[in-house]
Amino acid sequence: MEKLKRIEDIQINPEVIGEAGMENDVLALPEALDEVFRNKDLRVKEPFAIHYVVQREKDSQDVHVSVDVSGEIETFCVRCLETMTHSVDLHLETDYMPASPEMSKNLEEERVSSETGYYRKSIRLGDYIASELVLALPLRFICDERCKGLCPGCGANLNKEECRCEKKPVDPRLHALAELKEKIRKE
Numbered sequence: 001m002e003k004l005k006r007i008e009d010i011q012i013n014p015e016v017i018g019e020a021g022m023e024n025d026v027l028a029l030p031e032a033l034d035e036v037f038r039n040k041d042l043r044v045k046e047p048f049a050i051h052y053v054v055q056r057e058k059d060s061q062d063v064h065v066s067v068d069v070s071g072e073i074e075t076f077c078v079r080c081l082e083t084m085t086h087s088v089d090l091h092l093e094t095d096y097m098p099a100s101p102e103m104s105k106n107l108e109e110e111r112v113s114s115e116t117g118y119y120r121k122s123i124r125l126g127d128y129i130a131s132e133l134v135l136a137l138p139l140r141f142i143c144d145e146r147c148k149g150l151c152p153g154c155g156a157n158l159n160k161e162e163c164r165c166e167k168k169p170v171d172p173r174l175h176a177l178a179e180l181k182e183k184i185r186k187e
Contacts, residue, residue, distance in 0.1 A: 001025050001026065002024075002026045002027070003026070004026055004027065004028050004032050004126075005031060005032050006035065006126070007028050007032050007033070007050075007126040007129055008124070008127055010026065010050070010052075010124075010125045010129065011123065011125065011126065012065075013121070013122050014096075014123060017063065018056075019056075021053060021055040022053075023051075023052070023053045023054070024052055025050070026050045027047035027048070028048040028050055030043075030046070030047065036133060036134060037073075037134065041076060042073050042075050042137075043073070043074045044071065044073055044074070045074060046072065047071070048069055048070065048088070049068075049069070050067065050069050050129065051068045052065060052125065062096065062097050063096040063119070063123060064094075064095050064096075065092075065093070065095070065123070065125060066091075066092070066093050067090075067091070067092040067093075067125070067128075067129060068089075068091050068092075069088060069089075069090040069129060069133060070088060070089050070090070072087050072088065073085070073086045073088060073137075074086075075141045077141060077142055077143035078140045079147045079148070079150070080143065080149050080150060080157050080158075080159055081150065082143055082157070082159075086138070088136070088137075090133065090136050092129070092132050094117055094128060095116050095117070096117045096123050097117075097118055097119075098118070098119065099120050103118060107120070108127045108128065114132060147159060153165040
């Protein structure tokens, strides 16, 4: 299995796609993904597996590509700041058509949707995979939906320990809200 140091190196020459199509498995090394994510809080320890199938449309220059990407990213939960692992299991489908001469040099910029791309001499599949991989990441990484996070006062991880803040007397008008807060915290 081929190991890639750059995801952008995944390119397909449409001229060599036979009637049966083509299929390939590659591993994107952690340094290739560091280059894609460009975020020091996201660490990839093991290579990502990339499997793609390419089919030429009958009696056409159009090409259909199906891609599966899987791997794991180590990062931090935004609520409790504990180390966590985020699994990536991404399935992509796209069609490529020949580019018209007036299109810009960077054909990935010409995409109107993730379903249709363009090519000239080669299909730059790696650029598409890299952009879709970044877009598929969550805006915030949370270890568990029930994560209680850190106490803003004392900094205690409320998933592991009780708050060490000094209890202040509750305004009698807010007593019902304080009870509700405690009930939610215990759940």
